[in-house]
Amino acid sequence: MTAILESISREIQGKGGPARRGLAAERLAGMLVVAALAILVAGTQGLMSPYVVNLIGQVATFGMLAIALDLIWGYAGILSLGHGLYFAIGGYLIAMHLVKVAYLQTGTPPDFMLFMGWDSLPFYYAGLENFPYALALIVLISGGVAFLFGLISFRSRVSGVYFSIITQALVFVAMLLFFRNDTGFGGNNGMTGFTTLLGWPIAAPETIAALSAASVLAAAASLYVCARIVRSRLGHMLVAIREDESRLRFLGFETLWIKIAAWVISAVIAAIAGMLYVPQVGIINPRVLSPELSIEIAVWVAIGGRGTLVGAFAGAILISTLKVVLTASAPELWPFILSLLVIFVVVLLPNGLLDAPAALRGWLEWRRQRAAS
Amino acid sequence: MSKEALYIDGLTVSFGAFRAINNLSMIVKFGEIRGIIGPNGAGKTTLLDVLTGKTRPRSGRVLLDGALDLLALSEAEITLSGVGRKFQKPSIFEALTVAENLGLALRSRQRSIWGEMVYTPDEGDRAHIQDVLGMIGMKGRGDLSAGKLSHGQKQWLEIGMLLIQRPKVLLLDEPVAGMTDEETERTVTLIRALRSPERAILVIEHDMAFVQEVADLVSVLHEGRMLLEGPMERVRADPAVIEVYLGR
Ligand SMILES: Nc1ncnc2c1ncn2[C@@H]1O[C@H](COP(=O)(O)OP(=O)(O)O)[C@@H](O)[C@H]1O
Ligand SMILES: [Mg+2]
Numbered sequence: 001m002t003a004i005l006e007s008i009s010r011e012i013q014g015k016g017g018p019a020r021r022g023l024a025a026e027r028l029a030g031m032l033v034v035a036a037l038a039i040l041v042a043g044t045q046g047l048m049s050p051y052v053v054n055l056i057g058q059v060a061t062f063g064m065l066a067i068a069l070d071l072i073w074g075y076a077g078i079l080s081l082g083h084g085l086y087f088a089i090g091g092y093l094i095a096m097h098l099v100k101v102a103y104l105q106t107g108t109p110p111d112f113m114l115f116m117g118w119d120s121l122p123f124y125y126a127g128l129e130n131f132p133y134a135l136a137l138i139v140l141i142s143g144g145v146a147f148l149f150g151l152i153s154f155r156s157r158v159s160g161v162y163f164s165i166i167t168q169a170l171v172f173v174a175m176l177l178f179f180r181n182d183t184g185f186g187g188n189n190g191m192t193g194f195t196t197l198l199g200w201p202i203a204a205p206e207t208i209a210a211l212s213a214a215s216v217l218a219a220a221a222s223l224y225v226c227a228r229i230v231r232s233r234l235g236h237m238l239v240a241i242r243e244d245e246s247r248l249r250f251l252g253f254e255t256l257w258i259k260i261a262a263w264v265i266s267a268v269i270a271a272i273a274g275m276l277y278v279p280q281v282g283i284i285n286p287r288v289l290s291p292e293l294s295i296e297i298a299v300w301v302a303i304g305g306r307g308t309l310v311g312a313f314a315g316a317i318l319i320s321t322l323k324v325v326l327t328a329s330a331p332e333l334w335p336f337i338l339s340l341l342v343i344f345v346v347v348l349l350p351n352g353l354l355d356a357p358a359a360l361r362g363w364l365e366w367r368r369q370r371a372a373s
Numbered sequence: 374m375s376k377e378a379l380y381i382d383g384l385t386v387s388f389g390a391f392r393a394i395n396n397l398s399m400i401v402k403f404g405e406i407r408g409i410i411g412p413n414g415a416g417k418t419t420l421l422d423v424l425t426g427k428t429r430p431r432s433g434r435v436l437l438d439g440a441l442d443l444l445a446l447s448e449a450e451i452t453l454s455g456v457g458r459k460f461q462k463p464s465i466f467e468a469l470t471v472a473e474n475l476g477l478a479l480r481s482r483q484r485s486i487w488g489e490m491v492y493t494p495d496e497g498d499r500a501h502i503q504d505v506l507g508m509i510g511m512k513g514r515g516d517l518s519a520g521k522l523s524h525g526q527k528q529w530l531e532i533g534m535l536l537i538q539r540p541k542v543l544l545l546d547e548p549v550a551g552m553t554d555e556e557t558e559r560t561v562t563l564i565r566a567l568r569s570p571e572r573a574i575l576v577i578e579h580d581m582a583f584v585q586e587v588a589d590l591v592s593v594l595h596e597g598r599m600l601l602e603g604p605m606e607r608v609r610a611d612p613a614v615i616e617v618y619l620g621r
């Protein structure tokens with residue numbers, strides 16, 4: 001049993017995998033900045049339907065999640081199966097901000113207050129109507145939780161598949177907690193009924209366009225920051241941790257702090273993704289904490305290709321767009337299609353879809369040679 | 374600087390009831406290349422594990438440069454205080470280039486996470502990397518992927534990663550295992566060139582001929598104890614040593 005887990009561990013850490021293409025990621029980030037401007041113009045001028053603009057914005061936040069995961073999984077070899085936790089921290093905090101703002105504006109209490117028979121919001125909503133404060137909390141809480149979790153688990157040198165299992169357990173526990181109705185986070189039904197964001201009506205096409213553009217910009221910024229990290233000496237250290245952590249320790253590095261740093265950066269990116277996602281879908285409920293969502297992030301990265309940033313981003317965009325399209329037309333087929341895709345990639349393209357061109361060239365070459373002989 | 378690079382006194386390491394190292398004492402001086410030989414399981418690798426903080430001994434004392442108590446330090450602290458170790462199997466980072474491997478080993482002035490992120494090698498660092506590339510015979514190959522190197526080149530690169538750190542004590546665990554004769558010959562030249570009055574080198578090796586070529590003095594370990602210490606000619610002729618080696 002242990003032997004099996006160990007070998008899975010080696011596999012999921014992706015030892016010996018690629019660790020390049022930081023430059024490609026920087027270029028993609030530049031292209032995304034242009035795209036964000038285009039979306040802003042198209043969305044506010046009515047050149048693109050709000051539905052599509054909104055969808056692009058949502059998908060961009062998934063792209064951010066994939067980038068966040070690729071930084072720690074693709075480079076440092078640390079697989080999180082619980083990144084939904086940080087996404088949810090960002091999502092719930094922005095929802096708290098939006099609910100508080102709506103309550104102050106309309107005087108109508110949120111559903112969960114009525115349901116619980118409360119006559120005021122719990123104390124931890126204090127000050128949350130202030131957006132900068134909410135934003136600061138999102139960064140501090142996601143970073144703080146990640147720091148504590150990283151400190152505890154990396155210090156006791158938990159790694160590989162064991163670490164992944166713990167991250168998954170944590171997100172699951174959080175989901176059970178958030179399903180409770182008495183926590184002040186909307187329980188089962190979650191939180192909705194948002195009215196305005198920074199004074200803008202939340203459903204106005206301009207707001208939708210601005211949020212979408214902000215998401216694409218945030219994805220660009222995440223790509224840029226992560227690309228800079230992986231091309232720096234810090235990035236070389238992350239790869240070294242993936243390849244042989246104890247060797248790096250013998251070179252005189254305290255790998256603990258390197259891992260914690262990458263883990264915290266990754267968590268904060270995921271939280272900001274959550275913060276941008278929730279106003280665009282208009283609701284948050286504990287299902288963002290379901291293990292499935294967290295696993296899905298890993299699937300995007302695996303399909304797109306680990307350790308390239310660009311691959312992870314592309315994987316997220318591709319799969320989540322495919323999901324939106326297919327769940328609309330043939331919802332019962334989606335799980336099968338996803339499974340087939342995973343198997344296809346695992347068997348034929350171990351480094352993900354980014355390997356497809358090379359694999360295709362190899363196959364054509366092989367056919368040419370066979371035809372020649 | 375004292376004359377004693379390594380002072381080891383009464384070292385005992387136990388794994389359960391088994392004593393991998395038993396009351397071992399030895400002194401290695403600066404400027405010296407010391408060979409450590411002994412049959413499989415004699416405790417040679419375990420000794421290096423203790424010196425580098427990977428294994429904690431049951432009892433004993435280990436001092437670096439006459440003063441620093443190595444047993445009180447963590448793995449990273451030991452490395453930073455000047456002990457470099459080459460592992461038995463080549464352990465370089467195959468996903469990085471040759472130069473990146475050397476760059477990782479380079480001790481930069483800033484050690485903060487932010488510092489590492491914005492670090493760019495300065496003139497001196499780059500020159501140092503070039504020097505070491507030359508020493509290990511890989512001039513102009515800095516951009517090669519380390520995973521693509523031959524076995525011998527990987528071993529040299531690993532030695533290069535240690536040299537970058539300018540260690541006071543260099544520990545080499547079976548550096549020529551699996552090498553061709555020609556590679557072994559080049560390794561002899563390399564190790565001889567590393568001798569310096571500010572450095573002590575410990576070479577663990579099975580290959581007697583190799584040890585004879587590089588080492589000044591040889592220590593023979595057997596079942597965790599020091600069997601004999603002296604020049605190779607004397608060690609080779611010693612009946613107890615012959616017994617241990619032939620008795621295998
Ligand atoms: N972590 C460990 N746990 C138990 N026994 C060990 C451990 N490390 C080494 N040993 C045992 O200690 C003895 C010495 O091993 P080692 O130092 O590797 O020998 P060598 O001289 O061949 O390098 C061997 O019998 C080995 O099985
Ligand atoms: Mg050994």
